[in-house]
Amino acid sequence: MKRFAEVERTTKETKIKAEFNIDGNGENDISTGIPFFDHMLTLFSVHGFFDLNLRASGDIDVDYHHTVEDVGLVLGEALAIALGNRKGIKRYGHAVTPMDDAISTVTIDLSNRPFLVYLIPELFVRQTEVYSCLFKEFFRAFSNKSGMNLHINASYGENDHHLIESIFKSFARSLDLATSVDERVKHVHSSKGLL
Template structure:
């Protein structure tokens, strides 16, 4: 049985509808009005083998912040719902992704204890309206609603696009590992007996 969640969120700033299957094939249909963000979510899904449908309408005439953050909130909540009681999951995932000049490392623990840590080169180059601060807002919202401990390091890079792309690809791969089912795990993977 595939693990799936479908959610809708409406505020005065955004309207978001999403369906996430964590046991998918990497099929992705994303429309947020932010082209680069759509591209990054697609990469996350392809490399994580997540099936995702997202439609988002937001106040992007103001800026991208509300839409990016709220998509993260919805996807995090969907991920948590799709994981259910988290029985039998591998729990941990890790990926090191090279993308031309850039290298990113992503570590995930689906512990139900949310935390985000991001380390990146400073100053981080900016090449369009979607910058590292927006990527962090998405990651923070995703991690906190999913109950995920998420650590991201952009070790180095010259091209902003490549650095962010490596992060989203790594996130997909790490999630695929962590959410994967381990036949040897009975119940939840914790010495406490609960996540």
């Protein structure tokens, strides 16, 4: 079964189209109008081995918020569709990724119970081109739409770019693991028999 989804979202603030393949090899074509965000989404694709084609336009003349959050909504929905009933997946993923001076840990449970914990050093809250608080909104939207319990803990770092990059790489690697198929899992990976 191909684990693929195509999702479109159009509002008065944004227009987004995504094609997402869980079982890819990291091929991507991404354009959001926000170069740093494009870079992070490219890292997500490459390090998670997800194929991602994404086009987004939004009212970035006002703020990046709507575009960043709505891309999270679209990608979360695409993941949920591509996973289907979640039978056979490992469900859990965990990764710790350094990027030079920075390191972060991401832990995922594809439980259908969305929740976000987003811990980053206060130093980094307002230093990136796309403020760190906007990335929190991206991950919250992704978590809510995909039904993902998501814990992000950026432990330390001196460079804001490196810190955010380590988060996206850890997110990609942990999601790759959580979406992996395990032949031992005959149904859904839950003692209740349902996610």
